[in-house]
Every structure is written in C-alpha cells, then in structure tokens.
Amino acid sequence: MSPRRQSVTLADPVGTDPLWCEEYGYGLGRPDGILVLKYRSAAVLEFSEGRQDFLHQLYWSSDGMLATRYGSRTQFVGPREAFWAHRAVTHEVRAADRQSVYRICLREVPEGLVGLRAGAVSVDPEAARLIEAVCRPGHDEDAALAARTRIMAGLGPGAADFVGHHATGTGFALAVARALSHDPGDEAGLAEWAERLHISVKTLQRDFEREFGMPYSKVRTKLRLSTSRVLLETRPVAEVAHRVGYSSPSAFISAFTKEYGCTPGRYADRRAAADA
Template sequence: MSRRGQVGGDVVDPAVCDEFGYGLGKPYGILVLRYRSSSALGFGEGREDLLHQFYWSPSGMLAARYGVSTVFVGPGEAFWAQRAMTHEVRAGARQTVYRVCLREIPAGLVGFRVGMAAFAPGAAALLESIARSDCPPEEGLAARPAIMGGLSPVSAGVGGAGAGGGYALAVARALTRDPADPTTLEEWAGRLHISPKTLQRDFQREYGTSYSRWRTELRLQASTVLLRSYSVGEVARRVGYASTSAFVAAFGRAFGVTPGGGRLRG
C-alpha cells in the first residue's frame, strides 16, 4: 500500500509523505512512512500508545529529545521509542526521514525503552528497498525480520574499538550523541588505551579527515537541525562552541551564510 500527499499533523512543516504498509493490523505488520521536505522537519512531542517506532535518516542527522535528554542520531543509527514513550524528533532541511511503526519489539531492543540504536547497513538498504509503490506484499513482509534484526542498542560508553569499525567509530558514535562533548583527542586515546597518533590515523582511515575537522563538521551539521527551534546563541552552546561569535564564524565558513540567514531552513 502506498499513499502520497501533503501531511501535517505532528510534522511541523508540511511535507510529502509516502506510506508503505505490509501486514497492517497483524502483529507481524510493518508501516513505513517516508517524509521529505524542502524545509526543516519536526515530529512534535507526543506519544504513541499502540505502536513502537523508530526514526532513521540516510541523508543527515536527527535531533531526538526524550525526558531531559537530547541525542543526535547520524545515518548509521536510528532513534527508537517503545509505545507510550513521549519523544520529539527533528531533522534539517532537504532531508529524507523514515518513520517505521511496529507492533512487535525487535529482538535486539527488548528491554530498551528509548534511545539510539545501531542500524545495520544491510537492514537500512532493505528498508529503502521496500519503500516503493510496486513492492509486492510478500517482499515487504519477508524483509521485515531482517530490518528489525538490524537494530541494537548503542552502548553509552567508549571502552573498546567498536564492532569491527575501529577506534574512530567508537569515538564518533559517542560524539554523535553529544557534539558539545569537550573531550580532546588525547583524552579519547587515553580512554581507549591507545596513543593519540593511533587514534588520529584511524580517523584519517575511517573518515578521510582529522579528528578536529570531523568534530567541527559534526557540530555544524547538528546546528542546522537545531536552528529552527533555538536562538543562535543557544545552538552555539548546545553544539559545543565557547562563544556565539566563534560559532557564527565557523558556520559562515562552512555554508556561506550566517546561522540566522534562514537559507538552510527552507
């Protein structure tokens, strides 16, 4: 099933939403909602008492808030919320966001009520493959176990090299949760029991850039999600800049406009 139209409701800006449902009404059903908008997307604070949900964007970061916690979710992760968990999710302009609704909890997320979940690349590819109007129902249902099986909680700590991704991936995941984290390269290396040179080399190998530049790019990307909701000064603080002027200068170098210019928000 696929429906296409302008969707408002809990989405802050009207967006084009495509719906793809397989086995709806059954415990094994899956509903995939794909949102696209030229301006920022915001899924307002609310709760869903009947369905579990996870959000994923292949094209940028998500800012997710639940309780007093705010986390930033990159393309390698999803944001998970069990039914009845109040939450809010925001995305930047020109992003694609998938919102997946389930009646069953994925096996890897049993007992995990809300927060960041690792999303396996193969599961992400499958999700995109069934988000099409000509997908046969049996294909969508067949993909569901692998999609759900690709989700697992993201550890809150940095104590090892990460599952096959190297030391840089472990640090990158921690920073994605909190771009304002002031931990230095040397301090991260100490936590991982490696030398700073080793960690720097791993960042270059994994991401093609230095730790410092990668963190700057992360902070600026996170800021584009927040600028719709907060003042420039508050955004600067939330993404780790010591002063508003430093943030404005970095933003201008990266995007060619000021944070308040509005061009990145619609």
C-alpha cells in the same frame, strides 16, 4: 498493499508548511507487518512529545541528524543510528529542513531491543539499505516482509553493536564518533579521547583516517554543524553555538558560513520566511 504518496500536513510540526509523506505498508494488521512513512519537508519536521502511539516507532534519517528527547534526556542521533521508542512511550524527534526521515511502525519488538523503552540504537548497513528499498513503488510484499525480518535483526542497542555493525578498522574512531554525535558539545580533544580509550593519539588519528577519510577535527566539525541545523530554527545563534561545542558565536558563524555558504542567522531567517 500498494504504497501511496500524498502531501500531508502533520498536526504537530513547527510552522504550517505542508510536507510530503510517502506511505509503504506491508502485511498490515498482522504481527509481522510493517508500515514505513517517509517524510520530507521544506521546514523543520517535528514529532512532538504529545504523541499517542500504539505501535512501536523507529525513526531514521539517511541524510542528517535527528534531535531526540525522552524524559529529561536530549540526544542527537546520526545516520548510522536510529531512535527507538516503545509504544506509548512519550518522546520527541526533530529533523532539519529538506531532510528525509523514515518512521518505521512495528507491532513486534526487535529481539535486540527487548527491554529498551527509548533511545539511540545502531542500524547496520544492510538494514539501512533495506529501509530505503521498501520505500519504493512496486516493491513486492513478500520481499518487503522478508526485508522487515532483516531490518529488525540489524538493530542493536549498545556501543558494541554500533562498532560491530560499522567498523572497518579497530573501531576506536567509530566509538568516539558515536559519542560525539550524541553530544557534539563535548570539548574533549583527540588526546583526551585517546587517553580514555587507553591507546596512542597516533593510533586513534590513523583510525579516523581509515574510517572516515579525514582527521578527527574535521569529523567533529561536520557533526557539530550538521547538528546545528536542527536547532537553528528554534534557538538563537549564540545558544546553538554553545550547545554544539563552539567557544564563541563568532567561531561558530565562521565555521557554518564556510560549510554552508551563508551565516547561521541568514539560514534561520530563510527558514522562518519559508514557514511564513
């Protein structure tokens, strides 16, 4: 089917700001069909837990963090992962403003995710590339259905899949980064992570430089600040600072201002004004 681009307003996002939704459907109605909805909004994008989905859902963002909730568990998911929800499973997904979110709707469960009701899953680089590729006007349907097969094969549920999909070095740094993305408030320092992994601090730091081109401390800061943007529109600054791992609001404000050029309070005020 030909993709269609339209401006829509979801029933459940925070605020009343309309968002762009591009729909790309291939083989719809068939077991091997795929529907991908690409969202982008000037306000917080929220898929609330009141949803009644009759298709399996995979949420992925190429340019930011997703805040996800399933049952009583809250988890953050970075660009190298996606959030999976089996059909009819209650869940919630939130993204920051001006962030692209891809929602992939499937009739079949990917082989690697059989038995998983909901949670963060690894997306290998080729699967990520193909998700973006099928969301382009004029994409051939046969090619898109072949891409769907590869996307499904590129999903994995565990830490081993994550490291296997992405590591160029030993995989130690990626394992730590995955844990931090899920819980950026973890206070463990580099030495503690090295002890948990039974390696030297020097080995772990070297792996961070190899994988990310920056030290552990900078990777952690970027993850914390990226996550904070998802929370700031609905949570006070002091609470967000604590949630993402800062010992004081002042330390968080300083780091946020250095990264984004404005204070978290001003950022939240701008977003509130955009929603008004």
